[in-house]
Amino acid sequence: MYKSEKLANSLKLLIQSGTWKPHEKLPSLRSQCKNSGFSLITVMNAYHELEAQGLIYSKEKSGYFVADRKTFSTTHSFDTNQKIEINSIVFHYLKSIQGDHIIPLGSAFPNSQLLYSPKLIQILAQLAKRHFSYEQTPSLPPGNIELRKLIAQRYCMQGIQADHDDIVITSGGLDALNLALQAVTQIGDYIILQQTVFYGAWQAAERLGLKVITIPDHPEDGIDLQALEHAIEKYPIKACWFMLNCHNPIGYTVKDKIKEKLAKILYQHNIYLIEDDVYGELYFENKKPLSMKYFDENNLVLHCSSFSKILGADFRIGWVYAGPYSEKIQHIQLMSTLSVNSFIQNALVEYLSHRDYDKHLKKIRASLEKNKIDFYHFLQRILDQNCKVHYFPSGYFLWIELPKELDSIDIYQSLLSKNISIAPSHLFNAHDTKAKNYLRINCSFDLTASYQEALLELSKCINHAIQLYRASK
Ligand SMILES: Cc1ncc(COP(=O)(O)O)c(C=O)c1O
Known part of the structure; x- marks a missing residue:
């Protein structure tokens, strides 16, 4: 780990533990150098890192201050990731959705019949x-x-x-x-x-x-x-x-x-x-x-x-x-x-x-479009009005936005017990906990009775999660 990362991590602890309060001024770069024994460059890099994570903000000629997280939601803050560990999440996910008994709404593979x-x-x-x-x-x-x-x-x-x-x-x-x-x-x-x-x-x-x-x-x-x-x-x-x-x-x-x-x-x-x-x-x-x-x-x-x-x-x-x-x-x-x-x-x-290759491409595009539109209209009819289905004229995925307070991993887990897979947003936002209320549906399949049933289960599951949330309030 770089020195600046070490310093950023220890300052982050002070912020997260509440030792440093929102809008409190951080030690100046020079006094931080004195306190920590690190060089000016190291301290500057550590402060930039915290700024990029939205934990602190700078004011011209005044220095750095602890961010109130709400303040930062409207400015550009970047998610930086020093240690990435997505492989094991993906591994478990891919294992859990395998098998002929699963309705593969969570799969990334297009319907092989079309190909x-x-x-x-x-x-x-x-x-x-x-x-x-x-x-x-x-x-x-x-x-x-x-x-x-x-x-x-x-x-x-x-x-x-x-x-x-x-x-x-x-x-x-x-x-x-x-x-x-x-x-x-x-x-x-x-x-x-x-x-x-x-x-x-x-x-x-x-x-x-x-x-x-x-x-x-x-x-x-x-x-x-x-x-x-x-x-x-x-x-x-x-x-x-x-x-x-x-x-x-x-x-x-x-x-x-x-x-x-x-x-x-x-x-x-x-x-x-x-x-x-x-x-x-x-x-x-x-x-x-x-x-x-x-x-x-x-x-x-x-x-x-x-x-x-x-x-x-x-x-x-x-x-x-x-x-x-x-x-x-x-x-x-x-x-x-x-x-x-x-x-x-x-x-x-x-x-x-x-x-035949170009004819094949034309044919799969037409079939995918038809299936995607069928899924889209069906979902529009059955999903709670607080859900939004994002439709774009390409590919075979629909991206569903759930009410903010829901977590798609809960929906994924409860559907898996019914042999239905979906892809929760956690797979696509490795460490961003803000975007947990989305899920991806593979709609390359014909909307047969079993796919309709699976989508109805999805809708039920979402409604249940909404009710549980409301009851807890
Ligand atoms: C966005 C994206 N890129 C790349 C790949 C990998 O492609 P391939 O299966 O040809 O290795 C996939 C596979 O699902 C994908 O979804």
Whole structure:
């Protein structure tokens, strides 16, 4: 632990124990140096840390004061996380929702019935007969050259110049994201995450020993650029990990003009962006949303995506468009996941060259949209009026906001005893206790009688929690 973290922790105890009261003046930087024996820089860093956590505030020419937590709710305060321990929560969650007896409203996998492609199965069968799986060389990093060329062509279709040599094939999207983050950071570096984010980002930060700053979700823009700039001013940020298209779990897609501004901010401060675009094909509007790579003129964006959400978990092949970082990523790959399934890569080469692939994408988008709308209308009818269902025209998740006083972990636990899973917000806000009243529903399924029953159970459970809360008041 750094000296400044130690000092910040001991000062935090004084605040939390009430020894220092709201609005009480803290010792000046100089007298704190004298008292603690630490250097001015260490004391300043400790004070900045406490300020970022919303525990103290500064007044020009007057010094630092203990915050009344209410005062800070209207200003930008950042959640910093020195010690991340999300992996065990995620591990228990994933274990608890497995099994055919569970109605998988909490699952992150789309309905496999929708992803099934007879053409792809036919290609696999033909390849198996041709013994393609015994050709090993193309599976070594950076991966099958034909597949990389096909992926590069798809970038070009969106107006993004891509060279297949800058693309590395990976074992799924999460592998791509992890490799990309590792390539541009070192232990102890600061990174920025969206406040509500896929838990894989927290796990990656935990594994790589990174410090995480989170910026609040913006109600209209998705991402709060003002808060981002504020965070960049305060911390030496090395990289951001953002999901801007078909966001998991909330569902929004950030507008192009915001993406353009974001690219400028990243350029000004020389900050890398690890872009999670794993759901980028699951849009319902006319045009595929642009990736940040489109706005990136300075090779700061490492764009990561995967086939697992459009072809299924058995086709868990991903890629990172890494630009100049392609070679570094291959080096890391050689020390970790090494090769990517060559049989599936070969099958994807044939499938992506076939016009059935685009037809398949069109079909799953239409089915997902229909199912999502059905779930949305059903939930609107049955949920308590104090709940809000957030609908965005992409992906297969609905994000449900419960009354503030409820905790989605309670709903998760009581539904699990009825063999129904949901995803509580705790999975996506690693340490933010303020946002515990949200949950994510997977609505990629047909709204059959059993799904209707499961949603009715969810509604009952929420009503029960509301009644219990009212009775306790
Ligand atoms: C937002 C997000 N990013 C990345 C991944 C990982 O993708 P893959 O399954 O291809 O590794 C997932 C998987 O659920 C996800 O939800």
